[in-house]
Amino acid sequence: MSEQTPLIEIKDVVAGYVPGVNILNGVDLVLAPGELVGIIGPNGAGKSTMLKALFGLIPVTEGVVTYKGDDISDLPAHELVERGIGYVPQNENVFPSLTVEENLEMGLYLRPKKTTERMSYVLDLFPRLSERTRQRAGSLSGGERQMLAMGRALMMEPEVLLLDEPSAGLSPALQDEAFIRTKQINRTGVGVIMVEQNARRCLQICDRGYVLDQGRNAYTNTGAELLRDPKVVELYLGTLAKVE
């Protein structure tokens, strides 16, 4: 990795939902500008929690989160959006009773003047949404909703995009689309941190991957290396994966 200031750095972070019960027990992560980083790990490893702690949705009890060198550990989510971090939650990530267009506008209410410009950028990226701008988000298919949620996060022109399981609940073909779109967004220069249950497809598009286990970093390496690493399979299947 280069010597420049990382876009995001998570250092020894401890966090949880209830006081005294920590889900993250000291995790680290670095995202360099323009990088695509994946977080994978078995159920309950703390993947989504890590994104929530980073995005100010749950308090960071120990450790530091920095964004371009500034400490953002205690900043609320809306300030992070203002500074250039976009977040796409796993569930309930669109306003079902609003139209596609209104959903996208919601993503930019902090800077309404740029609406037209950003809207055309997002609709170019997701042509399927442009055919349905007046349709209610609640009537979209699962795949389209995911695109809309990503599109809304992109309205603010973020430098970092946080994706929580973008492929969850989608058919295999649509899962593939979610991964390809993510890669495309990353190519435009947006740094991406994605949490994924489809570990192998995620590692395939990531520059680097972090493997979590029980709230700690188990391994980190390039996506391609982790994809070949038998230890990763072992982490998911436990002792079942061990050859006698």
Added chain:
Amino acid sequence: MLDDATTTEQPLTRLPWEPGVSKPDPILVVDEMRKTFGGLVAVDVDHLEVQRGVITALIGPNGAGKTTFFNLLTGFDSPDRGRVAFDGDMIDKASPHTLAQRGMVRTFQLTKALTKLPVIENMKLGAKNQKGEHFFNALLTAVWGGQEKEIEARADDLLTRFKMDHMRDEYAGTLSGGQRKLLEMARSLMAEPRLVMLDEPMAGVNPALTQSLLAHVKSLRNEGITVMFVEHDMDVVRDISDWVVVMAEGRIIAEGPPESIGQNKAVIDAYLGVHHDAALDLEEEEERLAQVQRIEVEE
């Protein structure tokens, strides 16, 4: 530990490792069972047999349908279609309490102890065919008094065996999560079951209690009780099960002894996700996106 494993694994050693394989002496047989929630197919099992007298683990990634399948088998939910035979009798319409009467009891991932009753009373509730369960009989102590003593003695025996006798008169609400799991397992034995269904018996149990819970599960098998359990912890599965059934997206995708599962391609795909043989280049990406568009249009 090795010798009890070899005696019980014997009936299953020669079986092919395939989903839906028939077993020499099944206690539970499931056929063409399907359950949907709206457009989501939660369970779609063609055929499954559970061997008598062994420990069968049911595993699978999140959302595979394990708990739904368990609910369907134990009468806590009804399938859209499908048949279940328990020891030769059709039970697909039976309610949980009739199943318990017939010898199939279950425990829950989130325990269901009656918190405002003492441990011993919780235990006694598990006994079946209690004479005092009828209005007039309840008024006549003479009718049920004798049986009550028997039940209490049996409950005390079980509490001693589960090393919970010192908590006999405590309210169940004061027990820790792990102790409640033990209580639930002990209470299920009050019904003298032939088949015990355990839903994530180790979830939320502190490591100090895990070994004792595991030992209890194994001892059930050694007494001839069939055990089927859902579990996420693969070490537990490896440690105590004789046979493993793997579910993904509502279907049974693999079956076999624990040591066969980790090498199974379908299982690894289910847990870690399917990927392309090589990363896609730009052209292939466009091609895939166009394909997705076409699929969407056709739908």
